[in-house]
Amino acid sequence: MERVLMKGNEAVGEAAILSGCRYYFGYPITPQNELTAYMARRMPEVGGTFIQAESEIAAINMVYGASAAGERAMTSSSGPGISLKQEGISYLAGAELPCVYVNVMRGGPGLGNIAPAQSDYFQATRGGGHGDYRVIVLAPDSVQEMADLTMLGFYLADKYRNPAMILADALVGQMLEPMELRGPDFPELPPKSWAVGQMNGREQNLITSLFLGGDTLERHNLDLQRKYDSIQKDEVRWEGLLLDDADIAIVAYGMSARVARGAVIQGRARGLKIGLFRPITLWPFPSIMISRLVERVRCILVVEMSLGQMVEDVRLAVNGRCEVHLYARTGGGIPTCEEVLKRVERLL
Amino acid sequence: METKLIIAGHGGQGIVLMGMVLAHAGMAEGKEVTFFPSYGPSMRGGTANCSVIISSEEIATPVISTPDILIAMNEPSFREFESRVTEKGGIFINRSLVAGSPTRDDVELFEVEATRMAGDLGNLRVANMVMLGALAGATGIVTLPTLVRSIEAVLPQRRRGLLDLNIKALKKGNETISRSFSLSPERVDHGRKKRVTGV
Numbered sequence: 001m002e003r004v005l006m007k008g009n010e011a012v013g014e015a016a017i018l019s020g021c022r023y024y025f026g027y028p029i030t031p032q033n034e035l036t037a038y039m040a041r042r043m044p045e046v047g048g049t050f051i052q053a054e055s056e057i058a059a060i061n062m063v064y065g066a067s068a069a070g071e072r073a074m075t076s077s078s079g080p081g082i083s084l085k086q087e088g089i090s091y092l093a094g095a096e097l098p099c100v101y102v103n104v105m106r107g108g109p110g111l112g113n114i115a116p117a118q119s120d121y122f123q124a125t126r127g128g129g130h131g132d133y134r135v136i137v138l139a140p141d142s143v144q145e146m147a148d149l150t151m152l153g154f155y156l157a158d159k160y161r162n163p164a165m166i167l168a169d170a171l172v173g174q175m176l177e178p179m180e181l182r183g184p185d186f187p188e189l190p191p192k193s194w195a196v197g198q199m200n201g202r203e204q205n206l207i208t209s210l211f212l213g214g215d216t217l218e219r220h221n222l223d224l225q226r227k228y229d230s231i232q233k234d235e236v237r238w239e240g241l242l243l244d245d246a247d248i249a250i251v252a253y254g255m256s257a258r259v260a261r262g263a264v265i266q267g268r269a270r271g272l273k274i275g276l277f278r279p280i281t282l283w284p285f286p287s288i289m290i291s292r293l294v295e296r297v298r299c300i301l302v303v304e305m306s307l308g309q310m311v312e313d314v315r316l317a318v319n320g321r322c323e324v325h326l327y328a329r330t331g332g333g334i335p336t337c338e339e340v341l342k343r344v345e346r347l348l
Numbered sequence: 349m350e351t352k353l354i355i356a357g358h359g360g361q362g363i364v365l366m367g368m369v370l371a372h373a374g375m376a377e378g379k380e381v382t383f384f385p386s387y388g389p390s391m392r393g394g395t396a397n398c399s400v401i402i403s404s405e406e407i408a409t410p411v412i413s414t415p416d417i418l419i420a421m422n423e424p425s426f427r428e429f430e431s432r433v434t435e436k437g438g439i440f441i442n443r444s445l446v447a448g449s450p451t452r453d454d455v456e457l458f459e460v461e462a463t464r465m466a467g468d469l470g471n472l473r474v475a476n477m478v479m480l481g482a483l484a485g486a487t488g489i490v491t492l493p494t495l496v497r498s499i500e501a502v503l504p505q506r507r508r509g510l511l512d513l514n515i516k517a518l519k520k521g522n523e524t525i526s527r528s529f530s531l532s533p534e535r536v537d538h539g540r541k542k543r544v545t546g547v
């Protein structure tokens with residue numbers, strides 16, 4: 001298939017259109033602006049709707065409306081804007097509405113800066129908004145995966161009637177790489193008989209996150225939990241590199257994993273026995289696979305562009321059975337292969 | 349073999365376009381490439397730079413700390429990035445706008461009167477393509493015919509009227525180079541790579 005040179009942010013946009021998304025609602029913020037600009041140009045070309053909302057909060061609630069009507073809808077932002085959207089995301093999760101939203105992470109907290117970061121991991125994987133809920137979190141490490149995981153996100157969101165998030169960072173959003181623009185290839189999903197809109201004789205549908213009276217909310221939350229359990233059972237995705245004989249496993253996601261991959265390849269050339277484990281889904285987290293790593297490796301080194309967020313999930317998976325070390329950069333600092341290798345050499 | 353380039357200059361010199369054309373040409377020749385631009389407020393009038401990696405292997409990170417080649421289109425960029433060029437690397441300077449010379453003698457220097465030659469062609473703004481033509485001539489990272497096809501593919505629609513001028517600039521830059529330069533960075537034996545993916 002022909003390779004095209006594309007920017008990560010734009011690859012997300014094209015993948016959404018290939019997935020049948022015809023509603024995009026956004027509000028500008030660096031470093032994801034190319035996605036909003038791409039949608040402004042492309043949506044009218046494919047008969048879709050692009051709205052630059054008056055705020056991030058308005059944009060996520062427009063997603064709620066479009067999704068409730070049974071349409072594939074998307075919004076995107078970066079850290080500060082994603083924080084604003086959390087109320088809407090919680091409502092979408094409560095009302096079991098599918099959507100895809102994208103966080104092209106920048107440095108925080110607060111307005112922070114516009115450099116690459118991974119410091120929204122806690123917010124992404126712990127729900128982010130209020131209430132007992134989960135969102136599916138997909139973490140691309142290349143422009144190709146920006147497209148592939150966006151398409152997967154739309155599929156999983158519809159399959160489970162749940163928000164799915166693309167957790168990218170400014171590096172993968174801003175970079176250009178060759179990629180193949182292949183369309184989605186997933187099993188067919190049932191029609192959205194739950195959607196609201198013209199009734200044409202059918203029974204009334206109700207979409208709400210409000211459950212007053214008796215134990216209705218507890219029963220709803222337990223239903224949600226059963227759904228989350230099945231997502232955890234069936235939708236974990238990860239990738240491993242040179243782990244079979246590794247003494248040290250590096251665990252990293254997104255662009256940190258690209259850096260770690262370089263370190264593994266350079267280290268192997270020097271005879272160091274290191275491998276890479278890359279979670280692709282951050283929720284559900286590949287805890288079982290990481291737990292099995294412990295049987296093979298001496299210790300684990302987590303590399304992330306945040307001061308110890310994903311490392312907590314790795315430690316939970318390892319449960320004290322081996323040492324878990326952390327190499328972290330923050331505030332826009334990007335780890336280098338050499339720095340990671342230095343840490344590895346100290347551990348060997 | 350992996351070549352890491354930093355291209356730097358000021359906003360308006362077409363630094364990002366240079367990087368995109370170069371990356372596109374690398375891709376067209378079957379290589380792996382990454383392109384990473386400076387983005388945000390620095391694009392509006394200040395310094396602009398981008399990082400391009402062209403490799404026969406999968407590329408780890410698009411971020412470059414020590415480039416094999418620096419292309420400095422103006423004086424401040426030359427000063428900012430000169431010291432970061434790897435030993436025995438190459439520096440291409442736009443001699444029309446860079447007065448200084450390298451403070452080190454372990455790099456190969458190419459001086460190209462890019463802005464003056466662009467002026468001779470009638471438009472100062474194609475200095476970027478003059479320089480890209482010179483880079484191809486000196487290093488062979490990509491070939492001139494590929495660059496010509498890539499500028500056709502990458503030049504924005506609103507600039508189509510300038511396509512012929514850009515191609516002329518690529519050729520003019522290419523002709524000015526009379527010597528070649530081959531990088532001999534540490535070769536990394538990438539070894540056997542094995543990947544497993546879990547679903």
